[in-house]
Amino acid sequence: MKAASLSRRVLLVVSVALFAGCAHKAMAPLYMWEAFPKMQYDTLLRPGVTPLEQVGAMEAQAEKARAAGAALPPGFRAHLGMLKLSAGDVDQARQLWQAEKAAFPESTPYMDQLLKRLDAPVKKDNPA
Amino acid sequence: MKLIRVPPWAVLAFAFLSGCATKAPPYDYAAFMKAKPATLLVLPPVNESPEVNATSGVWSHATLPLAEAGYYVLPVTLVDETFRQNGVATANDAQDIPATKLREFFGADAAVYMKIKKYGTSYAVLASETRVEVEARIVDLRSGELLWQGRAAATSAEEQQQSQGGLIGLLVTAIVKQIIGTATDASYRYAGIANQRLLGAPRYNGVLPGPRSPNYGKPPAAQ
Numbered sequence: 070m071k072a073a074s075l076s077r078r079v080l081l082v083v084s085v086a087l088f089a090g091c092a093h094k095a096m097a098p099l100y101m102w103e104a105f106p107k108m109q110y111d112t113l114l115r116p117g118v119t120p121l122e123q124v125g126a127m128e129a130q131a132e133k134a135r136a137a138g139a140a141l142p143p144g145f146r147a148h149l150g151m152l153k154l155s156a157g158d159v160d161q162a163r164q165l166w167q168a169e170k171a172a173f174p175e176s177t178p179y180m181d182q183l184l185k186r187l188d189a190p191v192k193k194d195n196p197a
Numbered sequence: 198m199k200l201i202r203v204p205p206w207a208v209l210a211f212a213f214l215s216g217c218a219t220k221a222p223p224y225d226y227a228a229f230m231k232a233k234p235a236t237l238l239v240l241p242p243v244n245e246s247p248e249v250n251a252t253s254g255v256w257s258h259a260t261l262p263l264a265e266a267g268y269y270v271l272p273v274t275l276v277d278e279t280f281r282q283n284g285v286a287t288a289n290d291a292q293d294i295p296a297t298k299l300r301e302f303f304g305a306d307a308a309v310y311m312k313i314k315k316y317g318t319s320y321a322v323l324a325s326e327t328r329v330e331v332e333a334r335i336v337d338l339r340s341g342e343l344l345w346q347g348r349a350a351a352t353s354a355e356e357q358q359q360s361q362g363g364l365i366g367l368l369v370t371a372i373v374k375q376i377i378g379t380a381t382d383a384s385y386r387y388a389g390i391a392n393q394r395l396l397g398a399p400r401y402n403g404v405l406p407g408p409r410s411p412n413y414g415k416p417p418a419a420q
Contacts, residue, residue, distance in 0.1 A: 099265055099409065110257035110385065112274045114250060116281060143264045144272030151275055175236040175269035178304020183275065 100142035101134045109148065119155035127152070143173055147180065154187070163187055224402040226417055229344040232337045234306035235408045236269045238299060241277065241288035242311035242331070251316035252288055254385045255331055258392040259309065266398035267410025271303055300338035307344060309396075310334045315350070317384050328352040329387040331395050335404065345404055351390035353383065 108123050127149045134141050150165030163184060170180045239259045244251040256277075260270045279302075285291050292310050299308055315330040330350040337344055398406045399418035406412035 096411065099267075102261055106257050106261050106389070109260065109272075109274050110253055113253035113257055113277055116277065142260070143268075143270050144260060144275070147272040148274050151272075151278065169272075173269050176271065179271055179275075179302075182302060183279075 099140060101130070101137065101139035102142055103130050103133075105130070105142055105145055105148075109144075112148070119152055121152060121156055124149070124152050124156070141172070143176070144169070146172060147176065147183075159187060221402060223417070224345070226345075226405060228337070228342050229335075229405050232307065232340070232342065232344050233408075234268070234335070234337065234344065236271065236305045237263055237307055237309055237335070237407075238271045238276065238303045238305035238338070239263070239273060239309040239311070240291050240299075241280070242313050243288045243292060244313045244316070246313055246316040248317040248384060250382075250384070251313045251388075254316065254388040255311060255313050255329070255392060258385075258389045259311065259396060261389075262393050262396040262398075263309070263404070263407075265410075266396065266404055267407030267413055269407075269409070271305055276303070296336065296338045296341045305338055307335050307337050310336060314348075316388065318353075326352055326354045327383040327387050328354070329384060329391040331388075331391050333395055347395055347403060349391050349395035351387040351394065353387065 104126065108120070108127070111120055111123070127145070131141060131145075131149075133139075146165045146169040150162040150169070153165060154162035166180045166184055166187075169176050239256065242252050242255045242259075244255075256273050260273060263270045280291050285294070296308065299305065310333065312332045313330070314332060315328050318325055318327040328350065329352070330348070332346070332348040334346040335344045336342065394400070396404055398404045398410065399412050399415075401418045403418065405417060406415065
């Protein structure tokens with residue numbers, strides 16, 4: 070009985086080791102994600118309702134990333150900018166969308182479209 | 198009877214190794230390698246399940262694996278807002294917008310078209326199962342060419358399974374659990390695992406690593 074359970078344990082260790090060999094080595098993550106995917110989920114679930122309570126958590130995460138020298142994920146600054154805009158803070162929104170562009174130049178065309186609207190909010194241009 | 202004694206672990210090890218060796222034929226990455234996309238627009242996933250939260254669940258989990266794979270992913274919450282402000286009401290409508298229009302407005306190199314085949318918990322007499330199944334196609338918005346497609350699933354049942362997917366699944370589960378922390382509903386959690394399997398890189402026959410990945414430009418994952 071005892072020997073059987075021991076050999077079963079050895080078997081498990083060996084098979085896990087083998088699997089680890091098959092699986093790719095985990096790399097260090099490129100970005101500090103924390104609850105950002107969950108925040109995006111919560112925002113998508115309630116269209117039209119901007120969860121302003123996320124602002125505090127996001128600013129804390131940004132501070133933590135700065136202290137740790139970690140990179141914030143793509144879209145983090147843009148999402149925070151959208152929350153700021155909902156709270157009526159146009160200047161902060163503009164700054165954050167500019168920051169998204171600076172951190173990820175790939176975002177420039179889209180951020181420029183959003184910034185253009187920010188400066189002329191009455192005019193509605195249609196992408197479709 | 199002097200048979201050679203083969204220890205049971207050796208039999209098992211052999212079984213595992215052969216499990217690694219048998220696999221689907223390698224994906225043809227010619228178009229993907231030529232296109233070299235850097236910026237991805239993930240469109241709202243089309244939901245074929247009865248669960249109303251499925252689109253949000255899968256969409257919100259798409260950014261992490263693709264960004265960690267080395268791509269810039271346009272912020273999904275702002276993309277959602279843009280679509281709604283422009284009268285694009287459903288995921289189907291969004292996925293029907295011509296590639297050139299998407300390219301013009303969002304400036305992305307490629308779009309990710311996702312479809313949710315299963316999402317939710319089915320309750321049975323003996324055991325309930327939470328299952329998420331997703332498909333994805335990556336299409337170049339400059340040429341309209343299909344660069345990659347794949348599908349993946351994650352289920353609560355695999356923790357009991359003996360198959361290769363079972364144990365690898367457990368490893369992935371452990372990793373994703375750490376990433377997403379405590380999520381409210383089970384389907385949301387399995388959506389994270391399914392998306393990691395579908396869109397994470399490098400994976401055999403998976404999405405190629407993008408420009409921001411240390412694996413960018415290396416040959417596709419060999420196993």
